[in-house]
Amino acid sequence: MQLLSYALGVLLFLALAPLTAPGQLPPVQSASANAGATVPGDDLIRSRISVGLTHLHWSMTGEAPLERKPCATMHFETSQTTICLDAAQQATVSDPRYQESYVVPVEHGATDRSTVSIRRSDLMIPNGPAEVDVSCAGCASEDLQVRVAPRRWSGCSAGPVPDTWKVMHGPEESKAIAITLDDGPSPFTDDMLEVLDKHSVPATFYVMGSRLSQRPAMAQQVLRRGHSLGNHTWTHADLRRQRAGVVESELQRTSELLRRTTGSRPCTFRAPYGEDPAPVVAAAERAGMVTVGWNADSKDWELPSAAAMTQRVLGKLRPGAIILLHDGGGPRERSVVALERIITAARDQGYRFKTTEELLGLQVDYAPVS
Numbered sequence: 339m340q341l342l343s344y345a346l347g348v349l350l351f352l353a354l355a356p357l358t359a360p361g362q363l364p365p366v367q368s369a370s371a372n373a374g375a376t377v378p379g380d381d382l383i384r385s386r387i388s389v390g391l392t393h394l395h396w397s398m399t400g401e402a403p404l405e406r407k408p409c410a411t412m413h414f415e416t417s418q419t420t421i422c423l424d425a426a427q428q429a430t431v432s433d434p435r436y437q438e439s440y441v442v443p444v445e446h447g448a449t450d451r452s453t454v455s456i457r458r459s460d461l462m463i464p465n466g467p468a469e470v471d472v473s474c475a476g477c478a479s480e481d482l483q484v485r486v487a488p489r490r491w492s493g494c495s496a497g498p499v500p501d502t503w504k505v506m507h508g509p510e511e512s513k514a515i516a517i518t519l520d521d522g523p524s525p526f527t528d529d530m531l532e533v534l535d536k537h538s539v540p541a542t543f544y545v546m547g548s549r550l551s552q553r554p555a556m557a558q559q560v561l562r563r564g565h566s567l568g569n570h571t572w573t574h575a576d577l578r579r580q581r582a583g584v585v586e587s588e589l590q591r592t593s594e595l596l597r598r599t600t601g602s603r604p605c606t607f608r609a610p611y612g613e614d615p616a617p618v619v620a621a622a623e624r625a626g627m628v629t630v631g632w633n634a635d636s637k638d639w640e641l642p643s644a645a646a647m648t649q650r651v652l653g654k655l656r657p658g659a660i661i662l663l664h665d666g667g668g669p670r671e672r673s674v675v676a677l678e679r680i681i682t683a684a685r686d687q688g689y690r691f692k693t694t695e696e697l698l699g700l701q702v703d704y705a706p707v708s
């Protein structure tokens with residue numbers, strides 16, 4: 339029987355051969371194009387795909403699997419993501435929710451070049467189960483299943499030493515951006531979380547210690563939903579006017595409260611009013627935190643319309659942008675509306691979202707959410 343199916347496969351190959359110019363691989367075939375086809379076993383690249391806390395791992399067996407430019411499409415309940423290994427060091431990712439496909443770096447196993455890993459923060463994949471079709475040039479389709487387990491930020495480190503301890507935006511080479519939400523937690527934090535959940539978009543919440551002490555459970559809530567936390571001082575003091583001891587205390591009390599409520603200290607800090615002269619940046623550095631500004635300000639604290647906030651941010655949008663909105667410190671209904679409009683418009687322009695730590699390439703630790 340095996341011999342028969344192999345013989346059929348050879349016949350099929352011979353029948354298809356004239357369609358392909360000498361020396362050229364046949365085009366990538368979709369799963370449906372392969373349905374019912376008999377293909378010699380050697381043509382099938384066996385894949386194993388798993389999604390860990392930090393990386394998606396894809397290992398392949400078969401003849402020269404990477405040269406065949408394999409693609410894997412993950413079908414989630416509400417979205418799908420296609421990853422194509424189009425070169426040794428990079429993959430092209432496409433997702434119908436985004437207008438443009440984008441290129442992400444690929445890491446290889448130390449000894450095995452047929453094993454590739456892609457950072458999970460480079461993929462806009464939701465949590466949950468997915469059916470996966472794997473196809474490649476001249477291969478049969480293979481169907482797999484994966485499960486993307488929810489993860490939570492469990493700490494981060496600015497070390498060994500970042501290029502700079504003060505940033506206003508992230509790297510400008512790729513269309514990744516970060517949304518930051520300041521001055522919470524507040525009753526509006528839940529509304530912001532709903533919008534972020536709906537779009538599977540991560541954000542960074544710069545919390546005030548005094549407000550977090552009123553709502554300590556919010557820190558865990560923010561983390562459980564895939565976001566990160568940063569230090570925004572205890573009282574929102576203008577640190578330019580404070581003695582060194584007060585600056586240290588504002589930072590340390592807040593980081594200590596975050597440690598008590600989440601088990602981890604933050605590695606990014608945002609100065610109230612963006613007032614971060616060198617001594618403030620140095621104090622944050624001593625506390626292990628990069629000072630993070632912004633370059634796409636909604637000015638939502640002036641309480642303009644949601645349309646005006648959205649326009650302001652979209653007018654400043656560029657690769658590496660850090661967007662500033664507020665989830666606390668005033669009525670934020672319009673900021674919630676603007677957040678959703680900004681996400682939708684930025685995604686339509688091909689932008690992807692990361693937490694501030696991920697955008698800046700800091701060392702982030704994750705833990706599973708049970």
Ligand SMILES: [Zn+2]
Pocket residue numbers: 520521570574609610611
């Ligand atoms: Zn603030």
